[in-house]
Amino acid sequence: MGSGDGLRARVAGFVREWVFPRESVLDAGGDGAERALRELQERARAQGLWALPLPAELGGQGLGLAAYAALAEAEGASDHGPAALGSASLLDVLMLWRHGSARVRDAYPARLVAGELRACYAMTEPDVPGTDPYLTATTATPRADGSWVVSGRKWFTSGAARADLVTVLARTDGTAPDRTGLSLFVVPTRSPGFRVVRELPVLGAGGQWEIALEGVRVPGDHLLGERGAGLAVAGERLAVGRTLRALRWLGQAQRAFDLLAERAVTRGGSRGPLRGHQLVQGHVFESLLALRAARPLVHEAVARLAAGEDAHVEVGLAKVAAARALERVVDAAVQIHGAAGLGPDTALPALLRTGRAARILDGPDEVHITSVARRILDAYESRG
Secondary structure, eight states: OOOHHHHHHHHHHHIIIIIGGGHHHHHHOHHHHHHHHHHHHHHHHHTTOTTTTSOGGGTSOOOOHHHHHHHHHHHTTSTTHHHHTTOTTHHHHHHHHHHOOHHHHHHSHHHHHTTSOOEEEEOOOTTSOTTOGGGOOOEEEEOTTSOEEEEEEEEEEETGGGOSEEEEEEEOSSOTTOSSOEEEEEEETTSTTEEEEEEOOBTTBOOEEEEEEEEEEEOGGGEESSTTBHHHHHHHHHHHHHHHHHHHHHHHHHHHHHHHHHHHHHOEETTEEGGGOHHHHHHHHHHHHHHHHHHHHHHHHHHHHHTTOOOHHHHHHHHHHHHHHHHHHHHHHHHHHGGGGGSTTSSHHHHHHHHHHHTTTTSOHHHHHHHHHHHHHHHHHHHO
8 A cells, every 4th residue: 555655645535636626517416426336436446445444354454443534634624525535434334343243343344444335323313402312302113023113303414315324323222311222233225114304414515414203123232232232333433533623624624725825925915925914924923833733632532542542532632623623724724715705616605514514513612621621620530
Protein backbone atom coordinates (compact mmCIF):
# COMPACT_ATOMS: atom_id res chain seq x y z
CA MET A 1 0.00 0.00 0.00
CA GLY A 2 2.99 2.33 0.40
CA SER A 3 4.06 4.64 3.21
CA GLY A 4 1.53 6.41 5.38
CA ASP A 5 2.17 9.83 3.85
CA GLY A 6 2.21 8.41 0.35
CA LEU A 7 -1.06 6.57 0.90
CA ARG A 8 -2.69 9.66 2.34
CA ALA A 9 -1.59 11.63 -0.72
CA ARG A 10 -3.05 8.97 -2.99
CA VAL A 11 -6.38 8.99 -1.14
CA ALA A 12 -6.51 12.79 -1.12
CA GLY A 13 -5.69 12.87 -4.82
CA PHE A 14 -8.39 10.33 -5.63
CA VAL A 15 -11.04 12.28 -3.74
CA ARG A 16 -9.96 15.58 -5.26
CA GLU A 17 -9.62 14.31 -8.82
CA TRP A 18 -12.50 11.87 -9.07
CA VAL A 19 -15.02 12.40 -6.26
CA PHE A 20 -15.22 16.21 -6.06
CA PRO A 21 -16.23 16.61 -9.74
CA ARG A 22 -19.06 14.09 -9.33
CA GLU A 23 -20.56 15.43 -6.13
CA SER A 24 -23.51 17.14 -7.81
CA VAL A 25 -24.47 13.89 -9.55
CA LEU A 26 -24.01 11.86 -6.37
CA ASP A 27 -26.04 14.39 -4.36
CA ALA A 28 -28.92 14.18 -6.82
CA GLY A 29 -29.55 10.51 -6.07
CA GLY A 30 -31.34 8.12 -8.38
CA ASP A 31 -29.90 5.85 -11.04
CA GLY A 32 -27.39 8.45 -12.19
CA ALA A 33 -25.87 8.61 -8.74
CA GLU A 34 -25.74 4.82 -8.56
CA ARG A 35 -23.86 4.60 -11.85
CA ALA A 36 -21.43 7.30 -10.80
CA LEU A 37 -20.78 5.60 -7.47
CA ARG A 38 -20.15 2.22 -9.10
CA GLU A 39 -17.67 3.83 -11.49
CA LEU A 40 -15.83 5.46 -8.60
CA GLN A 41 -15.74 2.21 -6.67
CA GLU A 42 -14.28 0.32 -9.61
CA ARG A 43 -11.64 3.01 -10.03
CA ALA A 44 -10.78 2.80 -6.33
CA ARG A 45 -10.35 -0.96 -6.63
CA ALA A 46 -8.14 -0.56 -9.69
CA GLN A 47 -5.93 1.92 -7.82
CA GLY A 48 -5.59 -0.34 -4.77
CA LEU A 49 -7.49 2.07 -2.51
CA TRP A 50 -10.56 -0.07 -1.82
CA ALA A 51 -11.67 -0.92 1.74
CA LEU A 52 -8.50 0.32 3.43
CA PRO A 53 -9.71 0.02 7.06
CA LEU A 54 -11.78 -3.15 6.62
CA PRO A 55 -10.53 -6.46 8.11
CA ALA A 56 -8.08 -8.29 5.86
CA GLU A 57 -9.73 -11.65 6.57
CA LEU A 58 -12.91 -10.27 5.01
CA GLY A 59 -11.30 -8.84 1.90
CA GLY A 60 -10.26 -5.41 3.16
CA GLN A 61 -6.75 -4.03 3.55
CA GLY A 62 -6.63 -4.31 7.33
CA LEU A 63 -5.58 -0.83 8.41
CA GLY A 64 -6.26 -0.30 12.10
CA LEU A 65 -7.97 2.81 13.41
CA ALA A 66 -4.71 4.60 14.27
CA ALA A 67 -3.27 4.04 10.79
CA TYR A 68 -6.55 4.86 9.08
CA ALA A 69 -7.16 8.13 10.96
CA ALA A 70 -5.11 10.37 8.67
CA LEU A 71 -6.67 8.72 5.62
CA ALA A 72 -10.16 9.25 7.07
CA GLU A 73 -9.55 13.00 7.05
CA ALA A 74 -8.51 12.95 3.39
CA GLU A 75 -11.29 10.54 2.43
CA GLY A 76 -13.90 12.52 4.34
CA ALA A 77 -13.22 15.80 2.54
CA SER A 78 -16.27 14.73 0.53
CA ASP A 79 -19.35 13.15 2.06
CA HIS A 80 -19.13 10.61 -0.77
CA GLY A 81 -15.49 9.70 -0.21
CA PRO A 82 -16.07 6.81 2.21
CA ALA A 83 -18.62 5.16 -0.08
CA ALA A 84 -16.45 5.64 -3.15
CA LEU A 85 -13.43 4.10 -1.41
CA GLY A 86 -15.29 1.26 0.26
CA SER A 87 -14.92 2.29 3.90
CA ALA A 88 -18.51 3.42 4.49
CA SER A 89 -19.43 -0.08 5.70
CA LEU A 90 -16.75 -0.14 8.42
CA LEU A 91 -19.05 0.27 11.44
CA ASP A 92 -21.56 -2.29 10.19
CA VAL A 93 -18.87 -4.81 9.29
CA LEU A 94 -17.13 -4.54 12.66
CA MET A 95 -20.43 -4.78 14.54
CA LEU A 96 -21.63 -7.86 12.65
CA TRP A 97 -18.22 -9.53 12.74
CA ARG A 98 -17.75 -9.02 16.48
CA HIS A 99 -21.28 -9.64 17.70
CA GLY A 100 -23.09 -11.66 15.05
CA SER A 101 -23.95 -15.34 15.18
CA ALA A 102 -22.09 -17.81 12.99
CA ARG A 103 -24.80 -17.49 10.36
CA VAL A 104 -24.65 -13.68 10.37
CA ARG A 105 -20.86 -13.71 10.20
CA ASP A 106 -20.95 -16.12 7.26
CA ALA A 107 -23.68 -14.34 5.34
CA TYR A 108 -23.00 -10.62 5.52
CA PRO A 109 -19.64 -9.04 6.53
CA ALA A 110 -17.53 -10.22 3.58
CA ARG A 111 -20.24 -9.19 1.13
CA LEU A 112 -20.45 -5.77 2.75
CA VAL A 113 -16.68 -5.36 2.38
CA ALA A 114 -16.92 -6.37 -1.28
CA GLY A 115 -19.65 -3.80 -1.90
CA GLU A 116 -22.17 -6.46 -2.83
CA LEU A 117 -24.47 -5.51 0.05
CA ARG A 118 -25.31 -2.28 1.83
CA ALA A 119 -26.32 -1.88 5.45
CA CYS A 120 -27.82 0.87 7.57
CA TYR A 121 -28.42 1.47 11.25
CA ALA A 122 -31.80 2.37 12.78
CA MET A 123 -31.83 3.63 16.35
CA THR A 124 -33.79 6.89 16.63
CA GLU A 125 -37.58 7.13 16.37
CA PRO A 126 -40.20 9.78 15.63
CA ASP A 127 -41.40 11.60 18.75
CA VAL A 128 -38.71 9.98 20.91
CA PRO A 129 -35.62 11.98 21.95
CA GLY A 130 -32.73 10.52 19.98
CA THR A 131 -30.43 10.89 22.98
CA ASP A 132 -32.69 8.79 25.23
CA PRO A 133 -32.71 5.21 23.88
CA TYR A 134 -34.46 3.98 27.04
CA LEU A 135 -37.68 5.40 25.54
CA THR A 136 -37.38 3.17 22.44
CA ALA A 137 -40.89 2.16 21.37
CA THR A 138 -39.96 -0.45 18.75
CA THR A 139 -40.56 -3.94 20.13
CA ALA A 140 -39.24 -7.40 19.36
CA THR A 141 -41.44 -10.27 20.55
CA PRO A 142 -40.11 -13.85 20.72
CA ARG A 143 -41.99 -16.68 19.05
CA ALA A 144 -42.11 -20.34 19.95
CA ASP A 145 -39.93 -21.29 16.97
CA GLY A 146 -37.10 -19.05 18.21
CA SER A 147 -37.70 -16.22 15.75
CA TRP A 148 -38.71 -12.65 16.64
CA VAL A 149 -41.42 -10.29 15.45
CA VAL A 150 -40.19 -6.69 15.21
CA SER A 151 -42.63 -3.79 15.07
CA GLY A 152 -42.05 -0.06 15.16
CA ARG A 153 -40.82 2.99 13.29
CA LYS A 154 -37.37 4.50 12.90
CA TRP A 155 -36.25 7.68 11.25
CA PHE A 156 -33.15 9.54 10.07
CA THR A 157 -31.82 6.19 8.94
CA SER A 158 -28.99 6.92 6.50
CA GLY A 159 -29.19 5.11 3.18
CA ALA A 160 -32.23 3.01 4.10
CA ALA A 161 -33.83 3.18 0.65
CA ARG A 162 -31.04 1.17 -1.00
CA ALA A 163 -29.91 -0.92 1.97
CA ASP A 164 -30.03 -4.70 2.00
CA LEU A 165 -29.75 -4.91 5.80
CA VAL A 166 -30.82 -2.69 8.65
CA THR A 167 -29.71 -3.10 12.24
CA VAL A 168 -32.62 -2.19 14.52
CA LEU A 169 -32.66 -1.33 18.23
CA ALA A 170 -35.79 -2.81 19.82
CA ARG A 171 -37.14 -3.54 23.27
CA THR A 172 -37.17 -7.24 24.08
CA ASP A 173 -37.90 -7.01 27.81
CA GLY A 174 -39.45 -4.56 30.23
CA THR A 175 -41.09 -1.28 29.32
CA ALA A 176 -39.88 2.23 28.64
CA PRO A 177 -37.99 3.85 30.29
CA ASP A 178 -36.34 0.73 31.76
CA ARG A 179 -32.57 0.93 31.39
CA THR A 180 -32.33 -2.72 30.46
CA GLY A 181 -34.11 -4.96 27.96
CA LEU A 182 -32.94 -3.39 24.67
CA SER A 183 -31.50 -5.58 21.92
CA LEU A 184 -30.13 -5.22 18.38
CA PHE A 185 -31.39 -7.22 15.40
CA VAL A 186 -30.11 -7.59 11.84
CA VAL A 187 -33.15 -7.27 9.57
CA PRO A 188 -32.97 -8.03 5.81
CA THR A 189 -34.88 -5.22 4.12
CA ARG A 190 -36.59 -7.66 1.76
CA SER A 191 -38.46 -9.13 4.74
CA PRO A 192 -42.27 -8.87 4.54
CA GLY A 193 -43.42 -5.97 6.67
CA PHE A 194 -40.35 -3.80 6.12
CA ARG A 195 -41.30 -0.53 4.45
CA VAL A 196 -39.58 2.71 3.52
CA VAL A 197 -42.06 5.40 4.59
CA ARG A 198 -40.50 8.59 3.25
CA GLU A 199 -37.29 10.47 2.63
CA LEU A 200 -36.32 13.09 5.21
CA PRO A 201 -34.22 15.78 3.53
CA VAL A 202 -31.72 17.39 5.91
CA LEU A 203 -31.65 21.12 5.16
CA GLY A 204 -32.67 20.24 1.62
CA ALA A 205 -30.29 17.30 1.06
CA GLY A 206 -31.50 13.72 0.73
CA GLY A 207 -30.16 10.45 2.04
CA GLN A 208 -32.07 10.08 5.32
CA TRP A 209 -35.21 7.97 5.57
CA GLU A 210 -38.08 7.00 7.82
CA ILE A 211 -38.80 3.27 7.87
CA ALA A 212 -41.55 1.08 9.28
CA LEU A 213 -41.30 -2.48 10.57
CA GLU A 214 -44.78 -3.94 10.61
CA GLY A 215 -44.62 -7.37 12.19
CA VAL A 216 -41.33 -8.27 10.53
CA ARG A 217 -40.20 -11.86 11.22
CA VAL A 218 -36.50 -12.01 12.11
CA PRO A 219 -34.60 -15.29 12.56
CA GLY A 220 -33.43 -15.97 16.09
CA ASP A 221 -29.80 -16.06 15.01
CA HIS A 222 -30.08 -12.47 13.73
CA LEU A 223 -29.95 -11.13 17.29
CA LEU A 224 -26.63 -9.30 17.76
CA GLY A 225 -24.86 -10.17 20.98
CA GLU A 226 -26.88 -11.24 23.98
CA ARG A 227 -30.54 -10.48 24.56
CA GLY A 228 -30.75 -7.17 26.41
CA ALA A 229 -27.17 -6.17 25.52
CA GLY A 230 -28.12 -3.87 22.65
CA LEU A 231 -26.91 -0.67 24.26
CA ALA A 232 -23.49 -2.11 25.02
CA VAL A 233 -23.04 -3.07 21.37
CA ALA A 234 -24.46 0.28 20.25
CA GLY A 235 -22.12 2.15 22.58
CA GLU A 236 -19.08 0.44 21.07
CA ARG A 237 -20.29 1.37 17.60
CA LEU A 238 -21.08 4.96 18.57
CA ALA A 239 -17.67 5.63 20.08
CA VAL A 240 -15.89 4.63 16.88
CA GLY A 241 -18.57 6.21 14.70
CA ARG A 242 -18.38 9.59 16.41
CA THR A 243 -14.61 9.59 16.10
CA LEU A 244 -14.76 8.69 12.41
CA ARG A 245 -17.27 11.48 11.83
CA ALA A 246 -14.98 13.92 13.64
CA LEU A 247 -12.07 12.87 11.42
CA ARG A 248 -14.16 13.37 8.32
CA TRP A 249 -15.36 16.74 9.56
CA LEU A 250 -11.73 17.76 9.94
CA GLY A 251 -11.22 16.81 6.31
CA GLN A 252 -14.16 18.97 5.26
CA ALA A 253 -12.99 21.85 7.45
CA GLN A 254 -9.57 21.67 5.78
CA ARG A 255 -11.28 21.71 2.40
CA ALA A 256 -13.22 24.82 3.40
CA PHE A 257 -10.06 26.47 4.72
CA ASP A 258 -8.32 25.82 1.40
CA LEU A 259 -11.21 27.44 -0.44
CA LEU A 260 -11.12 30.41 1.94
CA ALA A 261 -7.38 30.97 1.52
CA GLU A 262 -7.46 30.53 -2.25
CA ARG A 263 -10.27 33.07 -2.51
CA ALA A 264 -8.38 35.56 -0.34
CA VAL A 265 -5.25 35.43 -2.48
CA THR A 266 -6.97 35.43 -5.89
CA ARG A 267 -9.91 37.79 -5.43
CA GLY A 268 -9.24 41.47 -5.92
CA GLY A 269 -11.19 44.70 -6.09
CA SER A 270 -10.75 48.45 -6.34
CA ARG A 271 -9.18 48.44 -2.87
CA GLY A 272 -6.73 45.67 -3.65
CA PRO A 273 -6.70 41.92 -3.05
CA LEU A 274 -8.81 40.47 -0.24
CA ARG A 275 -5.73 39.13 1.49
CA GLY A 276 -4.72 42.67 2.40
CA HIS A 277 -7.84 43.38 4.46
CA GLN A 278 -7.48 42.94 8.20
CA LEU A 279 -10.98 41.54 8.60
CA VAL A 280 -10.19 38.86 6.02
CA GLN A 281 -6.95 38.11 7.86
CA GLY A 282 -9.04 37.74 11.02
CA HIS A 283 -11.18 35.10 9.32
CA VAL A 284 -8.06 33.25 8.21
CA PHE A 285 -6.58 33.30 11.70
CA GLU A 286 -9.75 32.25 13.54
CA SER A 287 -10.41 29.47 11.04
CA LEU A 288 -6.88 28.13 11.30
CA LEU A 289 -7.07 28.32 15.09
CA ALA A 290 -10.34 26.35 15.15
CA LEU A 291 -8.97 23.69 12.79
CA ARG A 292 -5.65 23.23 14.56
CA ALA A 293 -7.23 23.24 18.02
CA ALA A 294 -9.69 20.51 17.04
CA ARG A 295 -7.27 18.18 15.25
CA PRO A 296 -5.20 17.03 18.29
CA LEU A 297 -8.37 16.43 20.30
CA VAL A 298 -9.73 14.15 17.60
CA HIS A 299 -6.48 12.25 17.27
CA GLU A 300 -6.27 11.84 21.04
CA ALA A 301 -9.65 10.11 20.90
CA VAL A 302 -8.35 7.90 18.08
CA ALA A 303 -5.30 6.94 20.12
CA ARG A 304 -7.31 5.97 23.19
CA LEU A 305 -9.81 3.94 21.19
CA ALA A 306 -7.04 2.20 19.28
CA ALA A 307 -5.36 1.32 22.58
CA GLY A 308 -8.59 -0.12 23.98
CA GLU A 309 -8.77 2.51 26.73
CA ASP A 310 -11.80 4.35 28.07
CA ALA A 311 -12.35 7.29 25.73
CA HIS A 312 -15.69 8.77 26.76
CA VAL A 313 -14.21 12.16 27.61
CA GLU A 314 -11.91 12.25 24.59
CA VAL A 315 -14.64 11.23 22.14
CA GLY A 316 -17.01 13.85 23.56
CA LEU A 317 -14.38 16.57 23.25
CA ALA A 318 -13.48 15.45 19.75
CA LYS A 319 -17.05 15.38 18.52
CA VAL A 320 -17.88 18.88 19.77
CA ALA A 321 -14.56 20.41 18.73
CA ALA A 322 -14.70 19.01 15.19
CA ALA A 323 -18.33 20.04 14.70
CA ARG A 324 -17.60 23.57 15.88
CA ALA A 325 -14.46 23.83 13.77
CA LEU A 326 -16.28 22.72 10.64
CA GLU A 327 -19.10 25.18 11.11
CA ARG A 328 -16.70 28.00 11.98
CA VAL A 329 -14.37 27.49 9.03
CA VAL A 330 -17.13 26.97 6.47
CA ASP A 331 -19.00 30.05 7.67
CA ALA A 332 -15.83 32.13 7.24
CA ALA A 333 -15.22 30.68 3.78
CA VAL A 334 -18.77 31.55 2.74
CA GLN A 335 -18.30 35.10 4.02
CA ILE A 336 -15.05 35.56 2.08
CA HIS A 337 -16.69 34.25 -1.10
CA GLY A 338 -19.66 36.57 -0.74
CA ALA A 339 -22.63 35.72 -2.94
CA ALA A 340 -20.57 33.06 -4.74
CA GLY A 341 -20.38 31.15 -1.47
CA LEU A 342 -24.15 30.77 -1.45
CA GLY A 343 -24.51 29.42 -4.97
CA PRO A 344 -23.87 26.19 -6.83
CA ASP A 345 -20.36 26.90 -8.08
CA THR A 346 -18.53 25.85 -4.92
CA ALA A 347 -18.89 23.07 -2.36
CA LEU A 348 -19.54 25.59 0.40
CA PRO A 349 -23.35 25.30 0.64
CA ALA A 350 -23.08 21.54 1.12
CA LEU A 351 -20.25 21.96 3.61
CA LEU A 352 -22.25 24.56 5.51
CA ARG A 353 -25.19 22.19 5.70
CA THR A 354 -22.95 19.44 7.05
CA GLY A 355 -21.39 21.82 9.56
CA ARG A 356 -24.75 22.82 10.98
CA ALA A 357 -26.00 19.25 11.11
CA ALA A 358 -22.76 18.17 12.82
CA ARG A 359 -23.82 19.86 16.04
CA ILE A 360 -26.81 17.48 16.20
CA LEU A 361 -25.58 14.27 14.55
CA ASP A 362 -24.33 11.51 16.85
CA GLY A 363 -25.83 13.29 19.82
CA PRO A 364 -26.25 17.06 20.09
CA ASP A 365 -23.30 19.00 21.43
CA GLU A 366 -25.18 19.74 24.64
CA VAL A 367 -25.34 16.04 25.54
CA HIS A 368 -21.59 15.61 25.06
CA ILE A 369 -20.85 18.78 27.01
CA THR A 370 -22.86 17.67 30.04
CA SER A 371 -21.61 14.09 29.84
CA VAL A 372 -17.96 15.13 29.75
CA ALA A 373 -18.43 17.71 32.50
CA ARG A 374 -20.14 15.19 34.78
CA ARG A 375 -17.36 12.65 34.31
CA ILE A 376 -14.69 15.21 35.06
CA LEU A 377 -16.50 16.53 38.14
CA ASP A 378 -17.21 13.00 39.38
CA ALA A 379 -13.51 12.23 39.13
CA TYR A 380 -12.62 15.31 41.15
CA GLU A 381 -15.30 14.53 43.71
CA SER A 382 -14.01 10.98 44.15
CA ARG A 383 -10.59 12.36 45.07
CA GLY A 384 -12.05 14.00 48.14
